[in-house]
Amino acid sequence: MTPSLAAHLSLTDINSLSVPNGALLDVGCGYGRDLALFRTFFPDMALHGVEPSQPAIALGSPVFQEIKLRNLYENDVFRNCWHVRRRERFDIIFANYFVHLFSDEESAEVFRILRAILKPHGALILSFVSTRDPHFGLGKHLGRGAYEVRQGMPWRFVNEQDVRSLAAASGLSIQILRPYTETELVADACDRVESLYVVANRDD
Ligand SMILES: C[S@@+](CC[C@H](N)C(=O)[O-])C[C@H]1O[C@@H](n2cnc3c(N)ncnc32)[C@H](O)[C@@H]1O
Numbered sequence: 731m732t733p734s735l736a737a738h739l740s741l742t743d744i745n746s747l748s749v750p751n752g753a754l755l756d757v758g759c760g761y762g763r764d765l766a767l768f769r770t771f772f773p774d775m776a777l778h779g780v781e782p783s784q785p786a787i788a789l790g791s792p793v794f795q796e797i798k799l800r801n802l803y804e805n806d807v808f809r810n811c812w813h814v815r816r817r818e819r820f821d822i823i824f825a826n827y828f829v830h831l832f833s834d835e836e837s838a839e840v841f842r843i844l845r846a847i848l849k850p851h852g853a854l855i856l857s858f859v860s861t862r863d864p865h866f867g868l869g870k871h872l873g874r875g876a877y878e879v880r881q882g883m884p885w886r887f888v889n890e891q892d893v894r895s896l897a898a899a900s901g902l903s904i905q906i907l908r909p910y911t912e913t914e915l916v917a918d919a920c921d922r923v924e925s926l927y928v929v930a931n932r933d934d
């Protein structure tokens with residue numbers, strides 16, 4: 731199980747928050763490859779995940795047990811108001827290759843939702859697929875910056891300004907915004923994915 735490069739990059743930023751007993755939420759955590767890395771480096775943190783896909787949850791089930799995942803919210807981040815009902819707040823919210831699944835409007839909503847459940851001193855750590863990625867412009871055009879790069883695989887590509895606008899519109903200040911190159915499985919083959927790594931804090 732190989733953790734994402736974004737998770738590796740985030741270790742220093744999470745450390746600098748100095749919340750060894752804090753709460754970390756991985757949104758769209760899949761089968762938990764990044765949560766497993768966080769458990770190795772942050773043995774006392776309360777780890778939580780959000781994942782609606784039952785196949786991913788089944789695959790991740792032994793991992794979630796082994797790392798003593800505090801909560802797995804088996805919900806779509808937009809639905810069920812899970813965050814409002816439970817009134818959980820997190821020191822760190824991490825989401826690797828999650829926001830690129832959504833349209834402009836949906837991404838803005840994701841930012842608003844995640845900001846609302848971030849503690850005031852907390853950090854939102856995200857990765858995006860960049861407009862510099864070689865898949866940009868391939869496949870059916872679905873809307874601004876969005877293409878169906880393979881059948882049933884809609885990706886929305888962003889540049890630095892898109893990320894700054896999304897953050898500003900939801901009351902978040904960008905602390906770190908930098909490009910990086912990940913090697914990822916894309917349609918069952920290893921491929922280069924040009925990405926953006928982002929750390930943002932609440933403005934208040
Ligand atoms: C590209 S995968 C990345 C998985 C994981 N972050 C990783 O890097 O291994 C995107 C994940 O987001 C989940 N997802 C899709 N839509 C979601 C939603 N509306 N709310 C929460 N998770 C969602 C998918 O089921 C999938 O596991």
